[in-house]
Amino acid sequence: MRVVEFGVLGAVAAWSGTGEPIALKGPRHRAVLARLLVARRRVVPVPRLVEDLWGGDPPADAVGTVRTFVAGLRRALEPERPRRAPSRLLVTEGPGYALRTEPAHVDAWRFEHSVAASADLPPAQAAPRLTEALELWRGPAYADFAEEPWARAERSRLAELRLTTVERRAEAQLALGAAADAVVDLDAHVAEHPWREDAWRLLALALYRSGRQADALSVLRRARRLLREQLGVEPGPRLNRTEQDILRHAGHLDPGPSDTAAQVWAEASASYESMVPLGARTRLESTAVLMRDLAVTGGGGLEAARRHRAAAVAAAEQLGDPELTARVIGVYDVPAVWTRSDDPDQADRLVGAAERTLRLLPPGAHESARARLLATVAVESRGTLPGGTRARQAAHQAVASARRLNDANLLVFALNGLFMQTFERAGLAGRRDRTGAEITEVAAQHGLFTHEVLGYLIRLQARCATADFTAADRHAAAADALAERHDLPLVAVFTTWYRALRTAATQPPHLGEAAYREAAKSLAGAGMPGLEHGLLPLALLCLRLHHGLPVTADPHTDWGPYEPWVRPLLLLTEGRDQDAARLLADVPSPPGDLLYEALWSLLARAAIQVGDRPQMRRAQEALAPARGELAGAASGLLTAGPVADHLDALAAAFTVHAS
Numbered sequence: 001m002r003v004v005e006f007g008v009l010g011a012v013a014a015w016s017g018t019g020e021p022i023a024l025k026g027p028r029h030r031a032v033l034a035r036l037l038v039a040r041r042r043v044v045p046v047p048r049l050v051e052d053l054w055g056g057d058p059p060a061d062a063v064g065t066v067r068t069f070v071a072g073l074r075r076a077l078e079p080e081r082p083r084r085a086p087s088r089l090l091v092t093e094g095p096g097y098a099l100r101t102e103p104a105h106v107d108a109w110r111f112e113h114s115v116a117a118s119a120d121l122p123p124a125q126a127a128p129r130l131t132e133a134l135e136l137w138r139g140p141a142y143a144d145f146a147e148e149p150w151a152r153a154e155r156s157r158l159a160e161l162r163l164t165t166v167e168r169r170a171e172a173q174l175a176l177g178a179a180a181d182a183v184v185d186l187d188a189h190v191a192e193h194p195w196r197e198d199a200w201r202l203l204a205l206a207l208y209r210s211g212r213q214a215d216a217l218s219v220l221r222r223a224r225r226l227l228r229e230q231l232g233v234e235p236g237p238r239l240n241r242t243e244q245d246i247l248r249h250a251g252h253l254d255p256g257p258s259d260t261a262a263q264v265w266a267e268a269s270a271s272y273e274s275m276v277p278l279g280a281r282t283r284l285e286s287t288a289v290l291m292r293d294l295a296v297t298g299g300g301g302l303e304a305a306r307r308h309r310a311a312a313v314a315a316a317e318q319l320g321d322p323e324l325t326a327r328v329i330g331v332y333d334v335p336a337v338w339t340r341s342d343d344p345d346q347a348d349r350l351v352g353a354a355e356r357t358l359r360l361l362p363p364g365a366h367e368s369a370r371a372r373l374l375a376t377v378a379v380e381s382r383g384t385l386p387g388g389t390r391a392r393q394a395a396h397q398a399v400a401s402a403r404r405l406n407d408a409n410l411l412v413f414a415l416n417g418l419f420m421q422t423f424e425r426a427g428l429a430g431r432r433d434r435t436g437a438e439i440t441e442v443a444a445q446h447g448l449f450t451h452e453v454l455g456y457l458i459r460l461q462a463r464c465a466t467a468d469f470t471a472a473d474r475h476a477a478a479a480d481a482l483a484e485r486h487d488l489p490l491v492a493v494f495t496t497w498y499r500a501l502r503t504a505a506t507q508p509p510h511l512g513e514a515a516y517r518e519a520a521k522s523l524a525g526a527g528m529p530g531l532e533h534g535l536l537p538l539a540l541l542c543l544r545l546h547h548g549l550p551v552t553a554d555p556h557t558d559w560g561p562y563e564p565w566v567r568p569l570l571l572l573t574e575g576r577d578q579d580a581a582r583l584l585a586d587v588p589s590p591p592g593d594l595l596y597e598a599l600w601s602l603l604a605r606a607a608i609q610v611g612d613r614p615q616m617r618r619a620q621e622a623l624a625p626a627r628g629e630l631a632g633a634a635s636g637l638l639t640a641g642p643v644a645d646h647l648d649a650l651a652a653a654f655t656v657h658a659s
Contacts, residue, residue: 003558004077004089006106008037009158010138012145014077022076027144028053029076032069034145036090036099037106038154045096052150070097088556100556107136108158115165117525123175125297128304129525130169137162163193170202179209190219194226197235201242208246208253216246281324287312288328295334296450296488302342302527305334310346313353322360323369329354330372333413335454337461337494339382339420339593340561342530347380354380371401371410378417383593392421408442412451415439419458423592426600426643427625429634433462453482457494457636461594465626465634469502472636493531496522497637504539505630505639509547516540516638534560539638541566542598542631545605546641565590565599568606581610589622597623598632601640608653620650 003017012034014022024030035052036044050062059065074087081087091100103109114133118126141158145151166189173182186203193199200223207216220243224235245253287308295305309332316325329350341347354373361370375398381391398414419435422428440455442448460475476495483491500519504512520536537557544551551573559566564587571580584606590599604619606612623631626643633639640646 002078002080004101004105006033006037006101007138008034008142009107009111009136010140011143012037024076025072028065029069029072031145031148032066033073033099034142035150036097037108038142038151039098040109041098041100043093043096043098045094047095049096052148086555091556102558108141111136111158112161113524115161115168118168123172125301127169127172127176127178128301130165130172132304134162134165134169163189163196163199167196167199167202170199170206174202174206174209177209179206182206183210190223194223195231197223197227197239201239204242204246205253213246217243220246281316281319281321284312284316284319284324284328285331288331292332292334295332296490302490306343306346310349313350317353317356322357323366325353325357326361326366326369326373329357329376330369333372333375333409333416335450336379336382336416336420337454337457338528338531339423340530340591340595341380341382342528344530347382351377351380367401368405368407368410371398371405371414374398374401375410375414375417378414378421382420383591391417392424395421408446409448412439412443412448412454415442416451416454423594423596425625426597426623427627427629429462429465429626429629432634433459436462449482449486450488453479453488453491456482457491460494460498461634461636464498464501464636464639465629467505467630467633469506472498472502490526490528493522493526493528494636500539501633501636501638504543504546505633509543509549512543513540516543534558534562535637538562538566538595538598541569541602542638542640545601546639562595562599564588565602568610569602572606572609577610580606581612584610584612584615587615589618594635594637595632597626597629597634597643598638598640601631601643601646604646604650608649611653613654616650616653620647623647623650 004022005015005017005019007013007015012024012030014024014033016022024033031053032049035049046063046066049066050058053066054062070090074081074090077089078087086092089100091098103113111133114129118129118133121129140146141155141162142148142151146155166185170182170186170189173179173185183203183206186199186206190196190199190203200219204216204219204223207213207219220235220239223239227233227235244250291305291309291312294301294308296302312328313325316328319325354376358370358373374394378391378395378398381394395414395417399411399418402411402414415435415438419432419439422432422435436455436458438455439458440452443450443452443455456475456479460472460479463469463472463475476498479491480495482488497519500512500515503515507515516536516539523532523535526532537553537559541551541553543549551569553570553573568580568584568587571577571583584603587603590596590603600619600622603615604623607615607619623643623646627647629643631640631643631646
């Protein structure tokens, strides 16, 4: 099922997964869609839709007309849906209709999630997260239905949340010493919403901390006048207290000892801003370095780092200086442990830029820069089909250069690329364990703590593959300790999922399911769509397969990138054996990544059920080198049980079919 994104923070709109606008026909079609989005996945009865669309004077054929609108919407949203096949997005249920889209696919719901997730974050992480949330707004919520009674409450609620978010971001900026930035946002904010006393208070404080005491007092006087003239009320105690504090220069208005780091950052960045020319190449290199550090903060930081890194690389290429481009690309040696890219299109562009830069660098020089470009090719080419040689060759060349140069920083980066290219076949957990051990050792010797964590996580995955949970526990504990010491929040995502995997592999299935569902909560706001998308349903499916339970799934489940290898089994559960057989005959091989053995196990079980001997043979050949491993456990996240069980089932099926 293709992904459809919905927008209500502005005019109601829909886009395909590639960002192309989806034509929604006339205003009534859009109204039906908007009404279903307001319902937030709940069923809206047809009589309610009729009343909301036409009020007290509906046409005689209103019910039929609503059905026509719904049919039109279904064609627009799911153009590839076979004729008469039930819709999986705009569903008929009971007395009406519901739009069963995922929360991540509606901008308003993403906005709410980001705002809620930032509540407990420190200012340095909350500020960019709130900024990204506010950037989702294209205009007033449900802008084209401003007069509709059914949209009024939702519009008001979202508008209030947006205003609160602007103020929360300003508080975070003030905590970080970025008072001047807060002034710009708050000045426009109070002009549009003069009744918000807290906004006036924050603006005055931001002006005071920017060294503009007179302006701060002037703002407070203006607030008092507007409140009296427009609302007929006196300023509240907080606003009055702020004015008194400014007049007597209260100590708490200035950053205290706890804000020292923020103040240093603000002053240093201001100096950099004023001293380094706007178009300087130095700025591009500094941006790349900053994005490398930002990426390990998790959530919005990781997403912003990816976005700004790509922009920096593109800008460097435009300058036509391959040495600069090599530095901008190569400095981003952020540890990568998951083998499915968060943004495949961007990864392809980065690989292309690295390859072009390698060709443009003068021959026989810049070995370190070349090695970093080669390591980038290896890391960003993760999850490719087994048998690909270019990225694997690049990884080995980068490692050889790093050893020759005796460069520890370069070596751990190159070894990360080598890890990403150790999936040319199943059963290579032992080789990855050795790579992880070397990364850990080198990183620990040279104080490279982010790569030391990477080494522990790689070893955790490798030991999971062989069901050595005692060793995996040690590696998880070591990774957690480093993460706590160095404030690396993303590490907990992997160690939490590891412990869920261990429960699923060693305890009854109901405990495994509960552990997986709890672990899935750690993915919210982690900024890793390549990991998050479809992972929980895949883990639960593999759990059932492991324990020999019937395969069941909600028909509305979003399987993300795993859909092609899951779908044959799901069709079989629906009794659609012929459809499953046709699909199975054409399904591509799973990508070479940490879930290679798990996905082959799913295909093996489906092939057995339909008696597809060629596919059974392919599965047998693919899985045979991993006979001693747990299928999927090399991911450190989930397992479909011992590979040996799947191989034995294939062998038995061959015997049955032969007889």
